[in-house]
Amino acid sequence: MLGPEEFIKDAIQKIKEQLGDKKAIIGLSGGVDSSVCSVLVQEAIGDNLIAIFVDHGLLREGEVEEVTNTFKDRLNFNYVDASEEFLNALEGVEDPEEKRKIIGKVFIDVFEREAEKTDAKYLVQGTIAPHWIESKGKIKSHHNLALPSGMVLELVEPIRDLYKDEVREIGLLLDLPEKVVHRQPFPGPGLAVRVIGSLTPEKLDICRKANKIVTDEIEKAGIDKDVWQYFAVLTDSKVTGVKGDQRDFGYLVVLRIVDSVDAMTAYVPELPWKVIQTMSQRITSEISEVTHVALSISDKPPSTIEFA
Known part of the structure; x- marks a missing residue:
């Protein structure tokens, strides 16, 4: 070699x-x-x-x-x-x-x-x-x-x-x-594989905004070089939420943060809980179409890094 x-x-x-x-x-x-x-x-x-x-x-x-x-x-x-x-x-x-x-x-x-x-x-x-x-x-x-x-x-x-x-x-x-x-890997198909289901301008806009929030908070916490990849996935699931004093029915966003050396295997590292909380709070408050945020804790394998 x-x-x-x-x-x-x-x-x-x-x-x-x-x-x-x-x-x-x-x-x-x-x-x-x-x-x-x-x-x-x-x-x-x-x-x-x-x-x-x-x-x-x-x-x-x-x-x-x-x-x-x-x-x-x-x-x-x-x-x-x-x-x-x-x-x-x-x-x-x-x-x-x-x-x-x-x-x-x-x-x-x-x-x-x-x-x-x-x-x-x-x-x-x-x-x-x-x-x-x-x-x-x-x-x-x-x-x-x-x-x-x-x-x-x-x-x-x-x-x-x-x-x-x-x-x-x-x-x-x-x-x-x-x-x-040291730019984190980004798939060639782009946000097409981070929006589950069919693509619409609205869904792409939601996914784009959520990914920006994840990037902002990871960089603000100073851990961007400690993890391999970090992003948000917009699922095709909708779940009930509450915004103000009104019932809402919005999208579920999943946070995916992993560490790896060569992308052949990857694991979910221990993450500062305050950073995760801040991401969730910002996504649900700044993106009106989102009511729930979840965290993916699956390693590769059996999962892949990207959702799709």
């Missing part, structure tokens, strides 16, 4: 040999996997790599601005707003696997259109080992592996044999910002 510095040199050389002077595109999400891939490939082929940041309408609050500001001056950066296309394709879809497959297909459609504009021949992906291991084991499909058989772009996966902790180490050596390197 190569050390991180040797891996970088070896990966850059292999990318040069595979791509030569041809152009490539990469779907840049702003997460550590795609960010490391983007920098590695740019080191090899320069501006022949076009980093495409696709807004699929399923991002977290403030994510478009954050990713754009981080990479617009460092990479050959291209922002594409395809949110309407994604949300139209997902309308009425409830099954999480079907959501993932639809999102993967629409991503490829977007990438192939962008590739035609730039005459790109390759698609770079930030696939890492847990993605293809889980897909091969039929635990869940990953959108960046669900490529249609007619795809005309040739696939490049420079970090496919690495685990998340190894990717972070390489990201630091590539001088990526600390905030990017």
Whole structure:
């Protein structure tokens, strides 16, 4: 197994040999996997790599601005707003696997259109080992592996044999910002797998607001680097509550906070109870559609980190 510095040199050389002077595109999400891939490939082929940041309408609050500001001056950066296309394709879809497959297909459609504009021949992906291991084991499909058989772009996966902790180490050596390197993992399908059941603008708005509250409180408590992933899930269950002196019937939100090293296994750590209470109080008071908040205490396995 190569050390991180040797891996970088070896990966850059292999990318040069595979791509030569041809152009490539990469779907840049702003997460550590795609960010490391983007920098590695740019080191090899320069501006022949076009980093495409696709807004699929399923991002977290403030994510478009954050990713754009981080990479617009460092990479050959291209922002594409395809949110309407994604949300139209997902309308009425409830099954999480079907959501993932639809999102993967629409991503490829977007990438192939962008590739035609730039005459790109390759698609770079930030696939890492847990993605293809889980897909091969039929635990869940990953959108960046669900490529249609007619795809005309040739696939490049420079970090496919690495685990998340190894990717972070390489990201630091590539001088990526600390905030990017230690950014908590966010699924490619975005909030589509954190909203259980069919997607609507209202549900996405609720989930987005709840996730922002969870992030705010974890960071405020100073434990954001002590846990692997933290987020809120909007379930499709409604439960009775009381707001003011009136009976209410609103959504159940579940808090999911886990620790891990490589995402293959994960556990729920001991958490400051005051932080959990504050999250619950803020979510139910600031989001009128929510009446109940629960905490998931299941490890992986038998659960997965994401709910869907």
